Structures are given as structure tokens and as C-alpha cells.
Amino acid sequence: MIARVRSTLAVLSLALVGLSVIGEEVSAGEVAAPQATDLVKPYLPDSLSLDGKVVYVDFWASWCVPCRQSFPWIEEQYDLYHKRGFEVVAVNVDTDHEAALKFLEATMATFPVIFDSTGSIAEQLGLQAMPTSYLYGRDGRLVSEHLGFRPEETDSLESVIFQLLEERTSE
Amino acid sequence: MKQLRLIAGLALAMFAVAGLSGCATMGPQVWERDVLSKPEMQMDGAVQDRAIDDHIYFSKEASSGGRSFGGGGCGCN
Numbered sequence: 615m616i617a618r619v620r621s622t623l624a625v626l627s628l629a630l631v632g633l634s635v636i637g638e639e640v641s642a643g644e645v646a647a648p649q650a651t652d653l654v655k656p657y658l659p660d661s662l663s664l665d666g667k668v669v670y671v672d673f674w675a676s677w678c679v680p681c682r683q684s685f686p687w688i689e690e691q692y693d694l695y696h697k698r699g700f701e702v703v704a705v706n707v708d709t710d711h712e713a714a715l716k717f718l719e720a721t722m723a724t725f726p727v728i729f730d731s732t733g734s735i736a737e738q739l740g741l742q743a744m745p746t747s748y749l750y751g752r753d754g755r756l757v758s759e760h761l762g763f764r765p766e767e768t769d770s771l772e773s774v775i776f777q778l779l780e781e782r783t784s785e
Numbered sequence: 786m787k788q789l790r791l792i793a794g795l796a797l798a799m800f801a802v803a804g805l806s807g808c809a810t811m812g813p814q815v816w817e818r819d820v821l822s823k824p825e826m827q828m829d830g831a832v833q834d835r836a837i838d839d840h841i842y843f844s845k846e847a848s849s850g851g852r853s854f855g856g857g858g859c860g861c862n
Contacts, residue, residue, distance in 0.1 A: 620792065677822040707816040736816040744815050
């Protein structure tokens, strides 16, 4: 009797261990973490290339108050530095497309916006906050990741963007 | 009998531990909080009522504050 209970328990514990393996999404030997620039590329028009540019990928939603605060600043940076090789890709994660369009109309953003209403890009990057932004250098390396938006941090962020724009790709 | 009880206890503990993994992911992801961030989803949605209540607490009971945490539910604070 006890032997049967014991074997049942063994099978059960093995099954439980098996379940935990299913829960684990990261497996050994997996390639490097996905980059926002790579994930947004398929959504961009062919005429828009990110190669050799300083790229700012910003995840936003119409219901997110700090996102609303961040848009005028992003627009300002885009206006100032776009001609020097600064590109912005704003990724909208609204499920309500109308709300997103209304937000864009109100903010009058001129930089490229793509729509990730299913959250598939956000999920692949494992966003921890809204907004989240990623800043990439001309060589495509991730320079910084920002969670949320704080007006007091914009000066330092702008100086980083400025420095990155000064860097030439020396290949 | 004692051994059987021990095994049963172990099994129970194992299930309890396995159950904990159910708490690993809680609630919607940060990009899924659109509905939660709506005013009507706040714990204290009616602004007028809240102001009147607050005034009563403040003037009659000399207390203030202690309401639910404010914010848009965007997970950025």
C-alpha cells in the first residue's frame, strides 16, 4: 500500500517538476535579448531606415499620463535633431485604436508611430513600465533604457542624444 | 501508519508549494492597463462625493488623507 502511494507521489512530483519547465520560457543557449529596433523594423515603411541613426524607441498609450507629458519633449528632440540622424519610433500599445488616433491628433506628433495593439512587441521586450523608451547609438547598440518619464531627466537624456549624434560610425 | 501520514503531509506541502507558482504573474501587464486606468475603475471615482466626504472627516473628525493611492495605473511610479 505504502509502496503504491510512494510511487504515485514520485510520479506526481515528476509531473510537477515537468510543469515548472513548461513555465520557464528562457532556455539554455538562447540568443541575446530581442532589441526594440529589430522588433519595430517590420512595421516601418521601406522608405524609413534606422541604419546608422541614433534611434529612440518609445512605448506609449493614450491612457498613460506620463506618456502625454513625454510627447512634447520627444517632438522637440525630433525637430531639433532629425536632420542630423536622430530617428524616433513611437510604439502605441492601445487596444482602442480610436483613442490612440485622438491622442496623436491632440499632440500633433510628426515622428513615425506604429501600432502594437496586441502588445506582441511589448511582450517580447518584457516592458516593466509605461512609458518605456530605448535609446540606440548609430552602431545599433542599446545605450539606455528609460522607465517612465520625468521632466527633470530630460536634460541629461538630451545631452546623451547629442553625444551619440556626434559619434560617427567608424567602420 | 506514521509513514503514511508523513507521505500525505509531504504531498500536501508539495501541492501548497506548487500552488504558490500561481502567484508568479498577477494582473495585467503594464501595457494592458487601459481599462484599469479609467476614472470609473478607481476605488474612489466620484470626485464630488470624495470632496464632500473629505470635508466631513476634516471638519468633524479632524482627520484627513488615507484614501486609495492616486495615479493613472500605468505602473510608472
